[in-house]
Amino acid sequence: MAMGTLITAAxxxxxxxxxxxxxxxxxxxxxxxxxxxxxxxxxxxxxxAMLAENAMAIYFFFSMASFYSGDPGVQKVVLILRGLQFVAIAALSYTTLR
Incomplete structure (x- = not known):
């Protein structure tokens, strides 16, 4: 089953x-x-811990695609949470690596 745009972005x-x-x-x-x-x-x-969590998320996105693709509301929430995590990690990366 093909993943939707929101889940692909996540x-x-x-x-x-x-x-x-x-x-x-x-x-x-x-x-x-x-x-x-x-x-x-x-x-x-x-x-x-964050590396493990993101690796597991990627695994579950592919192994349980039907679970995520069934509800557009779930897709939006998953994308928002991944986006917030990205902003937080990007800020931490910028601060640490500069």
Whole structure:
């Protein structure tokens, strides 16, 4: 079954979130090895959890496409949540990598 436009956009955002998180993990692991603070360790755990969540979301978008494609309301909510997550991760990436 083909995915609708909204769900396709949500999958793209989940992929972008994953790509943004990868360099953050690297920077924060390097910082943790240098400073060893609990705050940086928490950032590493946050990024790893978000990577896992986005990877699972992409998997479920493809394996359970019929679940998401059945209700346009669900599609809108999923897209909005992925979009909000993208904005948050993009802001965090900008702050961390500049």
């Amino acid at each position: 999958v793209v955002l989940a992929g972008l979130n994953t790509l943004l998180l990868l360099p953050l993990v690297g920077v924060w692991i390097r910082n943790y090895n240098t400073f060893g603070t609990g705050l940086v360790g928490g950032l590493v755990l946050f990024a790893v």
